[in-house]
Amino acid sequence: MFIPPKNPSAELWDGPRTGVEGVKELFAADEAFDSGRFPMFIKDALLAKHVFMDSPVLEPSILANNTVKKMVDIAKTQRSIKPLSAIVQELRIIKSDNEIEIMKQSGQISAKAFIEAMKWTSPEFTESQLWAKLDYECRMRGSSMLAYVPVVASGPNGLSMHYVRNDMKMNDGDLVLVDCGGEYNGYASDITRTWPINGKFTEPQRELYQAVLNVNKACIKLCTEKANLSLHAIHSVSTRLMKEELAKIGFKVNTWELERILYPHHVGHYLGLDVHDCHDLDRSRKLKRNMVVTIEPGIYVPFDDRFPKKYQGIAIRIEDNCVIGAEEPYVLTATAPKEVVDVEFCCANTN
Structure with a gap:
């Protein structure tokens, strides 16, 4: 050195x-x-x-x-x-057991920060204040810093996937989409949750949220070596499932509308020392044990009459961090609430 x-x-x-x-x-x-x-x-x-x-x-x-x-x-x-980068990334893509333990702690720290943020959220606060709350809760639990500039997007701001201005007042009746994670001993976590600012989903919000959640959970189950899939393959599954889920609640969309407007990003990426870890490695490679990936389907419904009016302006993304297991995935961020009943319970309880 x-x-x-x-x-x-x-x-x-x-x-x-x-x-x-x-x-x-x-x-x-x-x-x-x-x-x-x-x-x-x-x-x-x-x-x-x-x-x-x-x-x-x-x-x-x-x-x-x-x-x-x-x-x-x-x-x-x-x-x-x-x-040298390609050689180093090949070494980084498979995590050691010690690295997995650190990433477990990183995920747990951030998940607890999300719980506190949900409990604290109120229409009286701004996106910036919620950002500060997340930063505080991560640092108080051992994170050295946030792993990246977070997305704290309330209401229609969530339609912009990389919205990082985080400076608007949060309004009663809107959702807030938060993409945030702390860094612990150099390793990043990367969580996204979406919750009601006033603590209670409206019926359209709940219906759309459940559709995204169903896709999230189905794709997480595929994060195993036994499944013999790549991130690209899981993404293809996610788009098919998303189209099916949206059809159940009244959407009539073609593939172009789904993949270019409603769900225009990939289902996931590699995670580790960087948020987008091993960025030069193709997502078409088969997932192997002790790789760590994100699973983050989302729906972003613009103000466009091609889509049901009651869902327009709603943005939802649900992201978890998963260790590829031999036969079962290990979800590093499982303690961050995402079931509708759990999210509403968390938002309603300050203790």
Whole structure:
């Protein structure tokens, strides 16, 4: 490891630095050096037969006069420098048992934060305040931070899937769609729940919510090695099931309308050290034991007369984090309420 050295003057203003010896102890590094020595190290390393590198290091003290960049550019003309990312992602895609234990804790922390947020939600608050509540509850339970900027979308704001302004007042009678998760020991959780701001679903909200929930639960059951499916295959199942569920409550939609308007995103992605983990790995690969994925079907009904009027303006997504098991999935986020009766009970109880 190459790190900035101890510097009493800098530490007076910015706080203590770990230092070379401290890094060895803290991170169990085999070797540690002053970052100023990195240019000489990289010069020798680039002479190796096999060189793997994704991008130049961005540490300012290392990039002085573009020394490293110049050396790398010269090396590229003399030998093949291969990317490291693909190799690392193959190692990351299957989680160790220890990683799974950390992700269990990450999921439980975030699930408890959602419970507290549901209990606390009221038409008197804003989306921003609900965001602050989730952040507070995650941190108080051990998260170092939120894993990403959350979506806290009340009412029609939920029709925008990456709505992150989170600055509107929440209105009585609307739903709030919250996509949020804490980070614990470097590992992300990624939960989405949708609940009534006043604590009680209207009939149209409940009907549409149950349709999405049925798809969520059916797709989670497919998260096993025995099923021999990929995320792409599960997504195909989710679109078929969603069309069937919507037909039961009066929607008459074709495949284009479903996949381009009502349910335009994928059912899930890999999860781990990043929220969208191993992003270069194709979702067409078969799921294997100890992979971790999200399952997040959603429905977003615009103000469009092609769709039943009573559902227009309603947005619902339900997302869980699942460990692929041999024959059964393990849902890391199972304690976050999602059954209608549980959500309403949670919203109605402040204790």
